[in-house]
Amino acid sequence: MGKRFRLGVKNVKVLYNVNETKWSEPKLYDLVESMNNDTLIYKFWIESSRVVNGTRFKVRIEDFYGNTSCKSYIYIINRRLIPVPTLSNLKP
Numbered sequence: 791m792g793k794r795f796r797l798g799v800k801n802v803k804v805l806y807n808v809n810e811t812k813w814s815e816p817k818l819y820d821l822v823e824s825m826n827n828d829t830l831i832y833k834f835w836i837e838s839s840r841v842v843n844g845t846r847f848k849v850r851i852e853d854f855y856g857n858t859s860c861k862s863y864i865y866i867i868n869r870r871l872i873p874v875p876t877l878s879n880l881k882p
Contacts, residue, residue: 801852804834808845843867846874 805813816834823831845865852858862874 798828798854799830799851800854801850802830802832803850804832805848805850806836806841806845807847808840808842813848814840841865847871 818835847863850860863871
């Protein structure tokens with residue numbers, strides 16, 4: 791019998807930073823939905839008093855092949871999470 795390969799997401803990690811010095815991780819994550827287009831929707835729970843205007847977030851995903859992707863966001867009141875461009879995803 792041939793080798794079995796596991797496809798999909800192996801690990802999701804969310805970090806947030808309020809004061810520019812210490813990154814924290816939410817204590818609870820929930821997988822909300824797995825969609826047909828290979829999109830996973832997670833909720834992560836953080837005390838509302840810890841999230842202020844300008845709070846930064848990083849989401850790091852790893853698949854079973856060891857590939858990783860990291861996206862950065864900033865929380866803006868009344869606009870929610872806004873993606874932050876990085877040098878790797880800016881177009882010339």
